[in-house]
Amino acid sequence: MPPDSLITKKLRSNIKASCSSCGLRELCLPVGLDEQEVRALDHLINQRHKIRRGEHLHRAGLDFHSLHVVRTGFFKTYVLQEDGREQVTGFHMPGEVLGLDAISADTHTCNAVALEDSEVCELPFAKLEGIGRTIPSLMHHFHKIMSREIVRERGMLLLGGMKAGERLVAFLLNLSHRFARRGYSPLDFNLRMTREEIGSYLGLKLETISRAFSRLQEDGLINVNNKRIRLNDIDHLRRQYGSSSCE
Amino acid sequence: MPPDSLITKKLRSNIKASCSSCGLRELCLPVGLDEQEVRALDHLINQRHKIRRGEHLHRAGLDFHSLHVVRTGFFKTYVLQEDGREQVTGFHMPGEVLGLDAISADTHTCNAVALEDSEVCELPFAKLEGIGRTIPSLMHHFHKIMSREIVRERGMLLLGGMKAGERLVAFLLNLSHRFARRGYSPLDFNLRMTREEIGSYLGLKLETISRAFSRLQEDGLINVNNKRIRLNDIDHLRRQYGSSSCE
DNA sequence: ATCTTATTTTGATTTAAATCAAATCAGAGC
DNA sequence: GCTCTGATTTGATTTAAATCAAAATAAGAT
Numbered sequence A, B: 001m002p003p004d005s006l007i008t009k010k011l012r013s014n015i016k017a018s019c020s021s022c023g024l025r026e027l028c029l030p031v032g033l034d035e036q037e038v039r040a041l042d043h044l045i046n047q048r049h050k051i052r053r054g055e056h057l058h059r060a061g062l063d064f065h066s067l068h069v070v071r072t073g074f075f076k077t078y079v080l081q082e083d084g085r086e087q088v089t090g091f092h093m094p095g096e097v098l099g100l101d102a103i104s105a106d107t108h109t110c111n112a113v114a115l116e117d118s119e120v121c122e123l124p125f126a127k128l129e130g131i132g133r134t135i136p137s138l139m140h141h142f143h144k145i146m147s148r149e150i151v152r153e154r155g156m157l158l159l160g161g162m163k164a165g166e167r168l169v170a171f172l173l174n175l176s177h178r179f180a181r182r183g184y185s186p187l188d189f190n191l192r193m194t195r196e197e198i199g200s201y202l203g204l205k206l207e208t209i210s211r212a213f214s215r216l217q218e219d220g221l222i223n224v225n226n227k228r229i230r231l232n233d234i235d236h237l238r239r240q241y242g243s244s245s246c247e
Numbered sequence C: 001a002t003c004t005t006a007t008t009t010t011g012a013t014t015t016a017a018a019t020c021a022a023a024t025c026a027g028a029g030c
Numbered sequence D: 001g002c003t004c005t006g007a008t009t010t011g012a013t014t015t016a017a018a019t020c021a022a023a024a025t026a027a028g029a030t
Helices: A005-009 A035-044 A100-105 A125-134 A136-161 A164-181 A195-202 A206-218 A234-240 B005-009 B035-044 B100-105 B125-134 B136-161 B164-181 B195-202 B206-218 B234-240
Strands: A047-051 A056-058 A066-080 A086-092 A111-124 A188-190 A222-225 A228-231 B047-051 B056-058 B066-080 B086-092 B111-124 B188-190 B222-225 B228-231
Touching: A035 A125, A035 A136, A047 A066, A056 A066, A066 A125, A086 A195, A086 B136, A100 A136, A100 B136, A111 A125, A125 A136, A125 B136, A136 A164, A136 B086, A136 B100, A136 B125, A136 B136, A136 B195, A164 A188, A164 A195, A164 A206, A164 A228, A164 A234, A195 A206, A195 B136, A206 A222, B035 B125, B035 B136, B047 B056, B047 B066, B056 B066, B066 B125, B086 B195, B100 B136, B111 B125, B125 B136, B136 B164, B164 B188, B164 B195, B164 B206, B164 B228, B164 B234, B195 B206, B206 B222
Parallel strands: none
Antiparallel strands: A047 A111, A056 A111, A066 A086, A066 A111, A188 A228, A222 A228, B047 B111, B056 B111, B066 B086, B066 B111, B188 B228, B222 B228
């Protein structure tokens, strides 16, 4: 948690953001920019917003004008199918960009909801394209971010051939890897989402997720205590179930 | 089929491309560009390549430097899993861009093979970023193309909750829609890929695909004659099985 | 704290798809 | 044309996951 959270609390929202002093800088957009370029980016990112647990950042169908970078907290994205079922399309943690799907048609194609009290930086997309013209390395890095999102989504397709337990392990290894990059323990973390949400994301039912957790615990590979997960033998997990730990 | 295919045949490869006179223009990158901008793009796209059925356009692990737009023909992309299984990640028809996943790490993350004799236009990516700086509308359109790819991949995730027959129908409706946009019949087309490749893409076994085809034919919804498919009641298909016909 | 609701676990049963197996069919090359 | 190989269809059986159901646990609200 950032030390300024107490200070900004009363403002509720609309804090001036600053990439220059942001701890996420190396994960986020300004990777590899020099001082002057980061200042230009500070100019672009006009606002930071607080989103409380359960609040939506955007909803499918709404006009798109800004990307958002998760600064603190945790989000899930999902779409509502015609039959009313909720299909989870992703979980998003600090440093990750939300809204890339919306560029396609200037309309959000999914809903994004905070799974815990969160903060996001707003990036007006038109401004980003404008600044990108003068800072080629920023534009290039943005292209890498979009491409990475394509690779990420593709990774889900690769789960197609796997069975329940393997899918869950791939999911846990993926989370573990992303936590590690953010300086959190890759072996011991707590899930922000329910079994049902995990199941939706992985194409399985919540009971199947629960059973898969129990099975992995029986086998001594992990410890499960409700939302708290401990990976006891991450090498074994990696060996046994593909190396789907990549971002 | 383009009328110049006979002329260029003896050259085997390396034909000077020209967006200005390309029939795919409205599907491809130069959407909405004026004459002068299209000429600039002609400058960017230096080569057209012929890829024969079975030949690879690129392979996973190779250095990335160019995107490719399918001009004629049909491609499949796939990755080889550790266990040797081939996972199909997409099918690609004229006007569609290949290689967007590779921008992420300057390395191709999948293999692309021609399912029939094909032609592609080569877009050196560094040049594209350069020209994009001077033609904002081109850069913006490129962002839409990348975003569309994200949405497309996400669409696959939505199949998660569907059963075999529904997935196959969604797949057929998607192909139908893409054929229609290219001026081909949306009701009567022939598949370029095998049942096994369809199965791999949809996360099902080839026997299941075959059975699903037979079932749909029994129900009178489609006619199947090996690779030739005829949609008898596309409205019924759309109603019964979600509207996953979008690109 | 207590109540209430949502989440999770576990068991029994059903079902859809995978697997195993074999026959048929189509296409490429001779 | 014919042969051979790979692709497809169809059937029988097994298996993994969904579904149905109920109890146990955790999390929020008052």
